[in-house]
Amino acid sequence: xxxxxxxxxxxxxxxxxxxxxxxxxxxxxxxxxxxxxxxxxxxxxxxxxxxxxxxxxxxxxxxxxxxxxxxxxxxxxxxxxxxxxxxxxxxxxxxxxxxxxxxxxxxxxxxxxxxxxxxxxxxxxxxxxxxxxxxxxxxxxxxxxxxxxxxxxxxxxxxxxxxxxxxxxxxxxxxxxxxxxxxxxxxxxxxxxxxxxxxxxxxxxxxxxxxxxxxxxxxxxxxxxxxxxxxxxxxxxxxxxxxxxx
Numbered sequence: 001x002x003x004x005x006x007x008x009x010x011x012x013x014x015x016x017x018x019x020x021x022x023x024x025x026x027x028x029x030x031x032x033x034x035x036x037x038x039x040x041x042x043x044x045x046x047x048x049x050x051x052x053x054x055x056x057x058x059x060x061x062x063x064x065x066x067x068x069x070x071x072x073x074x075x076x077x078x079x080x081x082x083x084x085x086x087x088x089x090x091x092x093x094x095x096x097x098x099x100x101x102x103x104x105x106x107x108x109x110x111x112x113x114x115x116x117x118x119x120x121x122x123x124x125x126x127x128x129x130x131x132x133x134x135x136x137x138x139x140x141x142x143x144x145x146x147x148x149x150x151x152x153x154x155x156x157x158x159x160x161x162x163x164x165x166x167x168x169x170x171x172x173x174x175x176x177x178x179x180x181x182x183x184x185x186x187x188x189x190x191x192x193x194x195x196x197x198x199x200x201x202x203x204x205x206x207x208x209x210x211x212x213x214x215x216x217x218x219x220x221x222x223x224x225x226x227x228x229x230x231x232x233x234x235x236x237x238x239x240x241x242x243x244x245x246x
Contacts, residue, residue, distance in 0.1 A: 004098045011102035015072060021064065028060040029117060036121045048125050050136050051215060054118030058213055061114055065107060065148070065212065066177060069156040070170040072103045093237060100157070104149050111145030112138060115215075137215060144217045148208045151225045154232035161239045180205040204228050 015021070035056045039048060119136050123129040152173075160169045184200050191197055200206065204225060211217045 004094060004101070007098040008101040008105060011072070011098065012105045015068065015102065015106045018071075021068065024060065024064055025113075028057060028064075031060060032057045032117060032121060036124065039125075048122070050119070050122050050133075052118075052125075053121035054115060054137075054141075054215060055213060057114055057117055061110065062209075062212055063174065065110060065145075066152065066156075066173050067170055068106060068110075069103050069149075069153045070160070070173045071166060072106075073099055073153065073157045073160055073169075093241075096157070096237070096240065100153055103153055104146070107145050107149035107152075108142055111141045111149075114145075115141035140217070141215060144211050144215060147217065147222050147225045148212055150229045151204055151208060151232075154229040154236065158232050158236045158239075161236055177205055177209065181209060 032053055036053065039052075115136070115138050116134070119134050119138075120129075122136070123133045126133060156169055156173050159172050160166075163169055163172065180203070184203070184206055187200055188197060191200070201210070202221065202224065207221045207225060211221060
């Protein structure tokens with residue numbers, strides 16, 4: 001376990017060194033700054049609360065949340081030439097464990113950064129940087145990112161096993177979330193049945209988009225994401241233990 005933990009930290013640091021990630025995070029912060037200055041100088045009275053800047057930061061960080069697992073978990077299978085999963089000193093399940101752990105660690109860090117930046121801008125708006133403002137909803141946000149992260153990781157990992165392509169995994173992951181939002185929006189306009197609307201809003205992809213955007217996670221949402229993640233991981237484990245390099 002100690003070795004897997006060290007490998008997870010090494011891989012986590014490797015993710016943080018990604019220049020594209022750092023540029024995107026910087027752009028996201030600048031985008032949030034511009035929104036703050038827009039609200040500050042706006043003549044329109046806009047109701048600003050603790051979630052205003054959190055949701056603005058999420059406009060871009062949501063795609064970081066989707067892309068990083070796809071990049072991190074798919075590169076072992078690009079061109080079917082993995083030398084770690086199939087021929088390394090670690091077992092396939094051990095590699096899966098440390099890769100999932102490092103990716104989840106990054107997503108938790110992203111979630112805390114996400115909420116902290118939102119709280120800082122809210123502090124500027126309130127002209128106060130008390131502990132209550134800066135620590136507002138940090139634990140809740142970390143919990144949300146944990147459950148959303150587990151499902152997203154399980155989905156992207158299974159996709160990478162099927163496609164063997166980093167680019168295909170990224171495109172699939174982003175496209176399926178965008179398509180789900182579009183289709184769900186149309187169906188909600190057409191459907192009158194309350195039960196069907198409830199089911200549409202509580203499909204796993206819809207749950208992830210809603211909880212990341214608005215910061216609300218119910219017990220039922222957590223159970224749904226956990227159970228489906230377990231199923232996807234089980235399928236992935238079966239596949240990686242049966243597949244061999246061509």
